[in-house]
Amino acid sequence: MSLPFSRWFGPLTRAVTYTRWLHLVVSGVVGLTFASILGITDAGVADWFLMFFVHPVPLVAAAALVPAMRRAEGLQARVMLFPGAHARVDDDESEDAAGSGVSVSPSASWDDRVRTALWLVLRLEVGGATAFATVNLIGQALALTGAAAGAPDEDSPLFAVAGPRWLAALLLPLPLLALYVVVVLAGLLVAAAARRFLGPSPAQRLAALEERTEQLIERNRIARELHDSIGHALTVAVVQAGAARATADPAFTERALEAIEDTGRHALEDLERVLRVLREDGRPARERPTLADADRLLVSARTAGAKLYVDLSGPVDRVPGPVSREGYRMLQEALTNVLRHAGPVPVRVQVAADEALLTLDVRNALPAPAATTGRGGSGLRGIRERATLLGGRADTGPHEGDWRVRVELPLT
Incomplete structure (x- = not known):
């Protein structure tokens, strides 16, 4: 019994799960910035789509043209997606890249810039989706907690619970479990993408x-x-x-x-x-x-x-x-x-x-x-x-x- 539990719930005890979650949620700062610019105060689904999937994309794609942006993203990815000894920035770039699969060299070619742009867009979108899920699932869990305690359910982000208090208590673990699944899967996705888009180029590997x-x-x-x-x-x-x-x-x-x-x-x-x-x-x-x-x-x-x-x-x-x-x-x-x-x-x-x-x-x-x-x-x-x-x-x-x-x- 201990092996399946460790396999499915082991990420709860690993620091990398939470550093990856933070790395993704930080992308919400970009969306919040555009929400402020657009004057959005009470964001709905359509507003979230505008905040993360429409307006910021040209900006982050243009930012990838700056060579130092690739180095900055590589440093963040090493520290937060792959914490460990290889997260340090040493003179031996080849050994560091071998440990995390992520390079910290500035963009040296258009191939590097294109891959950096794809990474920034992917990080923005996955981070926006993770931030959306975090806000709404935690809000739903708080609403279910209030309903289980007898408080009226007036502002549930996802669904309202009309029924006895025991039903709200029974449903309370569901949004937390869903958030856990989203965080783990999004972390795995962004880690794999970092190796693909921020990894050394063929010339650097050679x-x-x-x-x-x-x-x-x-x-x-x-x-x-x-x-x-x-x-x-x-x-x-x-x-x-x-x-x-x-x-x-x-x-x-x-x-x-x-x-x-x-x-x-x-x-x-x-x-x-x-x-x-x-x-x-x-x-x-x-x-x-x-x-x-x-x-x-x-x-x-x-x-x-x-x-x-x-x-x-x-x-x-x-x-x-x-x-x-x-x-x-x-x-x-x-x-x-x-x-x-x-x-x-x-x-x-x-x-x-x-x-x-x-x-x-x-x-x-x-x-x-x-x-x-x-x-x-x-x-x-x-x-x-x-x-x-x-x-x-x-x-x-x-x-x-x-x-x-x-x-x-x-x-x-």
């Missing part, structure tokens, strides 16, 4: 989707940045510490500690830059490293014991910024992959650039056939993802007895 996509891409890029930078620093530290302990040479140990310190300092700089971007504290973030800073990667790998043979050709320093930054991270991950899985082995690094293509080729000897096992982790997958996002390609795997990471990135 812009919000693009912004959300950019945010996801940025988060993915930051995750890769942290993986590459911190992973490289930890790999170098582990390799250097292991080599220093194995050699027990004070001079080598000192160089290893210097390499660990230098690599750790750069990793902390990268971490600070990423965290500053995430915090958005307004302070300028350090520039991301590019291929022009590749020397520090090569020095770090050499210090870790790798025997590097480097071949740089072409105007590498003039590679476009986005490609150069991603190329740096790809080279960093490729060298980290060598140190992590193959140790201090000979590594051949080729970086070539021309007017149309940047090529990275990193090859290292495999200490044993089993060394290829498990070398398809997130680092190499990140290299392939970076290359794909830039319109290029990356191949990783065994090649002529070596392990090769080859990346080709278009520059045009």
Whole structure:
């Protein structure tokens, strides 16, 4: 028994029922204004029709031409039709609109103005009908209350009760129940209409989707940045510490500690830059490293014991910024992959650039056939993802007895 009661009479306990009712009844102010202008003092049905369905329509339709009107109506709709956390006006318009389905942006096109005009007219008419029902049904309930108390029924808005007092008491709940039904249904109607007419336009939805996509891409890029930078620093530290302990040479140990310190300092700089971007504290973030800073990667790998043979050709320093930054991270991950899985082995690094293509080729000897096992982790997958996002390609795997990471990135 409790479930049907909660379903049919649950709106009585919800604040949104009454805020929607107030939102609709407020539209009666427009009708009352026109009643004052027209000199209507004792409004009948025909007068209500003139007050809400004839004279105000051109005025509210013209008001929709003002861009700020859409914002004002959106704010009211959020607060009174959809009360909740999304009723606040924050900078993130897409999240707010997703919560209520109502935009608070001014009209930016004729489509927005037309939909705002339709909303204003609908709100006026539904609000006028709700105000009419509110006044007359409450008046009828008061008349029935007086009749049940024995007072003469002289001014019933809808119908007069001629009969015993118990009949008036029996009929008393009917106008209140009718008012309840009108308020709930009108509230549902106006809430659905607000989402339809005040919701984001297709252009706004597309812009919000693009912004959300950019945010996801940025988060993915930051995750890769942290993986590459911190992973490289930890790999170098582990390799250097292991080599220093194995050699027990004070001079080598000192160089290893210097390499660990230098690599750790750069990793902390990268971490600070990423965290500053995430915090958005307004302070300028350090520039991301590019291929022009590749020397520090090569020095770090050499210090870790790798025997590097480097071949740089072409105007590498003039590679476009986005490609150069991603190329740096790809080279960093490729060298980290060598140190992590193959140790201090000979590594051949080729970086070539021309007017149309940047090529990275990193090859290292495999200490044993089993060394290829498990070398398809997130680092190499990140290299392939970076290359794909830039319109290029990356191949990783065994090649002529070596392990090769080859990346080709278009520059045009």
